[in-house]
Amino acid sequence: LLIDGGVLNNVPDDLIRKKGADKILSVNVSPLKDKSIYQLFDDKKNSGKSFLRSLWEYIKYPPILKIMGRASMLEGREITKAKMSRMDLFLHFHLEEFNLFDFSLYKEIIDKGESEAEKNFPEIKKLFIPE
DSSP: OOOOHHHHHSSOHHHHHHTTOSOOEEEEOSOSSOOHHHHHHHHHHHHOOOHHHHHHHHHHSOOHHHHHHHHHHHHHHHHHHHHGGGSSEEEEOOOTTSOTTOGGGHHHHHHHHHHHHHHTHHHHHHHHSOO
């Protein structure tokens, strides 16, 4: 019945401009690089299996939910990259050490987000309060 807006339009700059915004600050918290190949190497280290064996098992018995999630993530990342240049300011907050379902780490995630915002505050201020 309901679906996350990120599935349909993860960077809704068109809707924001239609609402009358003349400046858009976009903050991305998702990785912009694909690290899945590194996951196969990590799995090899942890299981003792060869890389090709791990790859074969992954291909032979693909977990459909993982595939669907990965496809959605890849699509969202590529849309984000394509729309980055349309933002007045695009910031990438580095939260890669956290996973999608790390709800119990919300305090650490908020602290890291605040830290990233503080690091970028001069650029944010310049966008909205020109000198």
